[in-house]
Amino acid sequence: MSFTRRTFLIGAGSGVSLLVLTACTIDPKPDPSPTPTRTTTGLVPAPAAMERSAWGDDTLARGSVSYMAVGSTMEHREALGSALIDRVFFAGEATSTTNPGTVLGAQLTGNRAADEVTAASDPSERIAIIGAGAAGAEAARVLALRGFDVVVIEARKRVGGRVATVVATDWPFPVELGAWRLSPVTDGDVIAALEQLDVSTVSLDGAAQVFRSPTGETDSDPVSSTAMSTALQWAQGQQRDQSLDDSLDQSGALQTASEYSSGEVLGDELLLQHLASLATIYGADGSELSSWFTVDDTQPSTLVTGGMTRVVAESLEGVETFLSTTVVGVSYNERRVSLRLGTGESLSVDRAIVTVPLGVLQHDGIDFDPLLPFSHRTAIASLGMGTVDAVWLRFDEPFWTTDAVIWNLVGTDDLVTTWFNLEPLTGEPVLVGLVGGDDATRFELLNDDELTAALRETLAPFAS
Incomplete structure (x- = not known):
């Protein structure tokens, strides 16, 4: 089973959720309402500069990160x-x-x-x-x-x-198209080495985030971490490894998540965006990731801005x-x-x-x-090679109305739904979008003009 934003499948798995989502501070799922018209791209100016990666199409890499595939x-x-x-x-x-x-x-x-x-x-x-x-x-x-x-x-x-660091005169600091998100748990020595080299970094500790959908907005996701914990815990008790998507379905976590919401943002939409964010870590979708070896950790604490x-x-x-x-x-x-x-x-x-x-x-x-x-x-043959791509956009001035650093778009068909707003951290109007898995493959098929047009539509909700 594979979950996408276009078709969210609620399987008929017989498993019972191991952790009860009702313990979260969430509201019952509201009645469906008509999807409002998307904000026009006219509110989002064309970026003054753009840099993008294409690791899947890179013959010297064929992807950006290895992952544990099923089995x-x-x-x-x-x-x-x-x-x-x-x-x-x-x-x-x-x-x-x-x-x-x-x-x-x-x-x-x-x-x-x-x-x-x-x-x-x-x-x-x-x-x-x-x-x-x-x-x-x-x-x-x-x-x-x-x-x-x-x-x-x-x-x-x-x-x-x-x-992969790009240094150009039309950017206020080096652009990172490869590894640049670090955690003190897994990259402590690297962070220390960067400090010794006087390479600047910015901390995401306490950074505000927002989840925005066509029907509403929330600043938290009380659904996904519990659903993931349920699925991964359930998977550990199974005889055979299976995909993360299958574990979410068969453990009952998927169906439970679909029955709740955070404000007007639906629980199943939050979970789908969580999986999209996870794909920007592993480079693969839930249908490919091993349930036995996947760790649910989507938020880095440090971003490199001085030349990785x-x-x-x-x-x-x-x-x-x-x-x-x-x-x-x-x-x-x-x-x-x-x-x-x-x-x-x-x-x-x-x-x-x-x-x-x-x-x-x-x-x-x-x-x-x-x-x-x-x-x-x-x-x-057994290990997986995933793709995570980045797109950096510099604007002459901010068009957005939120001070949140981490942006999550939910309930949309957009390719790039995970964004970092560097303006509150650096003072520069720079946005960085990340995409992984199958969406990264589709991302790489777009030429620069097509991608720019698509991203202006993607970012339009943040201009309203």
């Missing part, structure tokens, strides 16, 4: 990170069993791979690192400090990988790095590793660390000879 396990992540005859090593957030999907998780796996290389070799050896993202940069930093001859090979024209890429670039300082150089093949034996480059040339090294995103491996972006072991291939 996948942490053993798959561990298997993906295991070395090949102590010659080829793997790192990256997809190989993390403690902090998957995070910058810190990527860095920790880079450190782990560096330790594995150190244990298997001596500093006279030449080590190639494929990828200059957070994992590759950390591995390079550690090995260089230990005296190894290190070379980093990066297919992009820049370092950072899925940490600096935390990667700092680690590569002084390390030989080749940009715009693609590795398309890795051949290995008990003596050497040969890297086949996109130019047709080859590079021979003693050992190599592969840090390319899971999506690249899933699309056979690198040809391994001999073929990867079955355990690696199983892991690559």
Whole structure:
């Protein structure tokens, strides 16, 4: 079962809600009322500047973050990170069993791979690192400090990988199109490193949020967290893993949520928007996410506004790095590793660390000879690779009438329903929209003019 804003399916599951939603401060669901006419886009000016990502369409990423698909396990992540005859090593957030999907998780796996290389070799050896993202940069930093001859090979024209900072004169601060939302629980060390580099961040602690629908508005969602807790708790008692959507349905949480509202905002609409926000974390919809491994955490506490890429670039300082150089093949034996480059040339090294995103491996972006072991291939096929896209809009002056920092659009067919209003935090009229899962795929199909028109309509309710 898959839930969408266009068709909200109330399944016939026989499960009973484990947690009672009536304990929330919510009102009975009101009688349906006609949907008011949408505010015209004339109230929303064309943005003065726009930047957008397209991670799903990026052949060097094929997505933005790994996630636990139904049936996948942490053993798959561990298997993906295991070395090949102590010659080829793997790192990256997809190989993390403690902090998957995070910058810190990527860095920790880079450190782990560096330790594995150190244990298997001596500093006279030449080590190639494929990828200059957070994992590759950390591995390079550690090995260089230990005296190894290190070379980093990066297919992009820049370092950072899925940490992507855009610096332009028509923006008041760097634009982050990749990782930029951090939590002290999962990214504490990254936040500390940013502080040491004097990279500015803004805190969302206590930030106001708003949920706005065609029928009303509320500043809280008392329904979704309880529904999610019910579903995830119910799933833990099942014999087999299943999707988050199925657990919401079969646990009874979905039907219970549909019977309540917060003011004039309907409970089922709030839950759908909660799932849309969750998709901007995992990059996947509830129909794809594992109920056993999904954590219901949609609100970061810190946003980076001073250049996230600096935390990667700092680690590569002084390390030989080749940009715009693609590795398309890795051949290995008990003596050497040969890297086949996109130019047709080859590079021979003693050992190599592969840090390319899971999506690249899933699309056979690198040809391994001999073929990867079955355990690696199983892991690559079992884990999910999701897409989270961002769109940054700068206006000459605010057109909106709310001081809320976090905006949630509910009960609409709009693609981008999760927004951050940076004006109260930075003083600049900048809005950042996030979209994940299937909506991100549709988002990427729109050209800039089509997207601008769609977003002006999306944002129109905040101008009224």
